[in-house]
Amino acid sequence: QVQLQESGPGLVKPSGTLSLNCAVSGDSLSRSNWWSWVRQPPGKGLEWIGEIYQSGTTNYNPSLKSRVTISIDKSKNQLSLRLSSVTAADTAVYYCARDRGGYSYSYDYWGQGTLVTVSS
Amino acid sequence: EIVLTQSPGTLSLSPGERATLSCRTSQSVSSTFVAWYQQKPGQAPRLLIYGASSRATGIPDRFTGSGSGTDFTLTISGLEPEDFAVYYCQQYGSSPPMYTFGQGTKLEIK
Numbered sequence: 001q002v003q004l005q006e007s008g009p010g011l012v013k014p015s016g017t018l019s020l021n022c023a024v025s026g027d028s029l030s031r032s033n034w035w036s037w038v039r040q041p042p043g044k045g046l047e048w049i050g051e052i053y054q055s056g057t058t059n060y061n062p063s064l065k066s067r068v069t070i071s072i073d074k075s076k077n078q079l080s081l082r083l084s085s086v087t088a089a090d091t092a093v094y095y096c097a098r099d100r101g102g103y104s105y106s107y108d109y110w111g112q113g114t115l116v117t118v119s120s
Numbered sequence: 121e122i123v124l125t126q127s128p129g130t131l132s133l134s135p136g137e138r139a140t141l142s143c144r145t146s147q148s149v150s151s152t153f154v155a156w157y158q159q160k161p162g163q164a165p166r167l168l169i170y171g172a173s174s175r176a177t178g179i180p181d182r183f184t185g186s187g188s189g190t191d192f193t194l195t196i197s198g199l200e201p202e203d204f205a206v207y208y209c210q211q212y213g214s215s216p217p218m219y220t221f222g223q224g225t226k227l228e229i230k
Contacts, residue, residue: 036219038165038219045208045221045222045223045224046157046165046208046210046221046224047221048218048219048220048221051217051219059216059217059218060218061218062121062216062218095164095165097164100167100170100176103152104152104155104170104171104174105152105153105155105170105171105212105219106155106167106170106171106176106210107155107157107165107167108167108176108177110164110165110166111164112163112164113164
């Protein structure tokens with residue numbers, strides 16, 4: 001059974017950097033698959049942040065591209081998210097998710113999500 | 121960037137009824153790139169439909185996806201109490217490569 005688990009600070013100061021990890025079990029980040037980060041502000045809809053392939057190739061949401069870095073650590077089987085220069089607008093539940101693969105362009109496994117609040 | 125518009129914003133129905141949720145894209149997209157998710161409070165989204173009409177693993181056959189071009193539909197036949205939730209459509213665009221979600225439809229008990 002594939003499981004994803006996000007972790008990281010729940011509170012980040014404005015202008016600081018948000019850093020999250022997503023530990024993956026039941027699957028390998030070395031396999032041919034894309035892994036993504038999606039966020040959801042409280043009471044609002046879903047916003048795609050970006051994705052990474054096992055080769056390290058990344059794609060980012062153009063609206064966040066200048067501030068986002070997604071990376072993978074195959075030795076730890078985890079992916080990471082860094083978002084710099086955060087403001088209150090970055091307060092959200094952050095999810096990591098696995099692309100289903102097979103050119104299905106959809107996410108079949110999600111972490112439970114972690115709430116990150118940007119506040120001084 | 122392709123914009124997805126879901127309607128209605130809120131749908132009030134009773135158990136046993138049929139729900140029809142709409143997702144309209146701002147430009148024509150391949151049905152391969154359209155998916156639907158269900159989200160309940162405090163939970164992560166759950167994949168229901170991919171490729172516009174293929175049910176994900178373990179999804180009951182009362183969930184049906186259809187559509188093409190700019191108009192896509194999720195139909196839930198015979199609503200069960202556990203179906204009341206928020207539903208999102210999602211599409212993948214290749215230029216630039218990115219995913220976009222609709223704003224969601226809340227399906228509530230009447």
